[in-house]
Amino acid sequence: MMSSMQRRLNLAAACVCLAGVMPGAAMAESVSAVRHAALQERPLVREVEASLRAEDWASVYQRIEATGTEIPTNAEQELVAYRLATGLQAAPMAESGRRWLQAVAQWPVVTTEALPDAGHGIQVPAFPATHAARTALRVWQARDDAQRLRDAISTSQWPGALSPNGELLARLGDAEFDALYALWPSKRQMPADWALRWASSRPDAERVERWLWAESQTDTPSAQRRQRGFASLASAGDAAVFDQLAAAVRAHPDWTPLWLAALGELSSLEARRELRWWAGDPQFGLDALQAQARSESGREWIREQIVARGDQAPEQVLRRMLIVLVHAGEEAFLRDWAAQPSSPRPLKTEVLAWLGD
């Protein structure tokens, strides 16, 4: 936190520095904010805002009818459309609203702001009614699908085509989601995030296998999801599941760094054993050591390796141990190590450079 004294200093410095400097630039920059503020005050915009705040859906739908699906010709019209499309996400779903959203989702953006990136200006939408309409349609689809899934649970029949995306997943409670597992058609590909949620809720061999299969087939690979899945399932306390995961990782090298990162979050004996097994691996050894260095016990093991076996370790492994200790803030140990006559000179030089010497 900046102190109040500091703020006063800043302000004083600003007043001195800004005296008479480039008034044109300041004026130019304020234009868009002024324009935005003025737009917000237009009667039509205020009326829409009031209806949405009051959840007066009848008025909102009337306004949609009045607005129509013609592409706006000015920023005010697009702002109104943007607010209507945003507000419809929570509105009762009506066919007229769906048709309107589908039309708006096809509009080109009318009002844009130049985002000054790279110095050249990128046009980004200021009132992206189009994108708001797309979002609303996705939300409506999820609301529809969630209801159909709830009906399916009560009738024990799979509801047919639906969009199993994150939007829908977020709308399902744990109990109803778990009930869907038994209904999922065996030949239908599970989305990886759905499969993970099922496996996490009950980490047995079958569910874990279905998640691993889903990960191997997904077209939306995600490091975070995989790491989260490995951490969740490996910490379940089931040795068989742990071994199942470890075996899967050996068959999918691109999963290995995330498996190791996940193990770095765990304190179990088997996690530590697995990390040590990987520590000397030419490809993933640094990932394993970095994961180990997250815990004090892991750092202690690394320090012991350097002291006891550093002179016998392959240079790549020793260097990697030193890298992770530098990043873990083990400065005192590293300076001691560098002071040892037996420590190899090129590595000493590197370590001291990394420490800022």
Place this chain on the structure above:
Amino acid sequence: MARRLIPALGAALLAMPVAATVQTYVESNPGTNQIALGYPVPEPVNSVTPVNGFRAYGSLLARHRDLAASPVIREERIGTTTEGRAIWAYVVGDADTRLADGSGSEGVVLFNGGIHAREWASPEVATAVLEALAAGAEDGGFTEFLVDQVEITIVPVLNVDGFIQTQRTPTQVLRTTFSGDPPSWPRDGRMRRKNMRGVDAELTTESDALLGVDVNRNSNPFWAQSSQSSHQTGSLVHHGSGPGSEPETRAIQAAAELVDANRLRFFVDIHSFSRVFFGVNTGHARRDAITRSLVDAVRAATTGYGYDPTPAGVGIGSLDEYFAYSYQIPAYTLEIEPGGNGAADYGHNGVTHDGFILPESEISRVRQELSDALLLGAYRQSGPPVVLASTLQAGTGDMVYAGDWIPAATSGRSETSTRPDSLPAGEMTLRIVFDRPMRAVDGGSVVQYRGQSIPLLPTVRLVGLDADGQNIEFAVPAGMMRWSAAAESTRYQADTLVVALSAAAGSELSTAAQLDLVVDAQDLSGQRLDANPATVATWSDGAWSGYEDADGRESDQGGASAAFRLVGAGLAEPAPSGGAVSSGGGSGGLGLGALLGLGLFALALRIQRRRRFFSARRSGSRSSRSA
């Protein structure tokens, strides 16, 4: 973390934030003060190895250091941030600074990543370039050539403090009110763009949230000369207190000096987003034209990136301008995908600014595509290709001809050769050796480099005089040529063209009194040959020097090279004049209407005779040769 209470100069009343709100990005189902992206919100992962996600700064740094164990990569500290962190650069190249044949100096290339903190794809792409070079340093082909013949300096994360700040709060932004911004613009947290001058690490400290300097507005020659930069400290494009006032700016300038700034030939500053290369025209006509042709080759390796050059004489204080004007080199700002529609390009919601938040599922593809594209640019700016050697071997194994262009004592190259007075009849193998891998190789097959459409085989002709003093010209059919496999290459895969020839006894070929080898080739980026190997091409004052066309003139396009005389007295003419060798590279458009069978070069060569004025042109051009 170190916090410095540096007085923030110019915290103007106009820029003071009011009523700031922390907002959180979520995938879906947004509540109050949440923004739904429509896809999982990327957070930094603790993976050293590249994965389908964005690596935490500590993991990236560990990766860079691990790669720097390679003998061809060295780590250099180029500066210190306002928060006291080191800024690192990595120089990739072999131990010497000479071209592999020893004839000239290697060019230098500089890639910068992470100048804007929120553009997470940038450090990933810069790191991918380093990873590709480390992995391929001994691939015997494209990458090994780059390591041998270019020095590539990579700064993976320039704005270290800002980058770490965005990763500290990877799902949060501060929605605040700066009078210069539209109210929908998120600032600080995940959306911090500037460095951390005058800023503490706490997102909720409203008084400093808008501060910091835009490092890409902090350079000469156009510092503070545009309405696209601002003196207001709260502006997204605050240009700082003076040109080069920021340690990051000075660091990237120092990176250019790490090797030899005089050899700098290519600069790219990697940003996101909008899927475009911004270029800088400086008014130097040759440099501007090269800047265009280079980016066209690089863009072809991408999925639809555009090109948008800034006119000469104007600018906003960005790094590409600094390098374009200071060094007169091709310099660009690369804006990684998505396009202007942001994440809507991938079918997501398309909320404002989500273009800075590339979905995790896209980054592996982006890394690969753009590192391939950037390395293609480095390959092209290594200099134009040149023919270095040629041999002609009889089917009996006897060496009929051997010619080499070898480094001269001081500079340039000179030719040495052993040639016969006439060629023997029978099967022969002609080998033409280039200075580089001329084609990409995949699984043993010659293929196009990513996105390129270069003729896979060059045009090769034998041009000369028969025993009666009459002109002859033989165009080698494509079916008789192939690029060398790994085992028979000279230095790199596909650096040698192998031509099968066959001449019957008593044929014109076997009685040729003079025969020159004329090669018109493009390298894998489409750059044509330096026609005269005697002068080593180098970058000088905004253009190529020593890069000749088929007529021996200095050019930036090159042309056909007649660097070897296989038969007859005297040295070959490096750049014979006239239409015989000036056709387009690899086009095969020689107008060879007459195929004279006569049993000569049966199945191997087309023969075309040209009898008028040829001798006169040849003797006329010989006097102008330089070696």
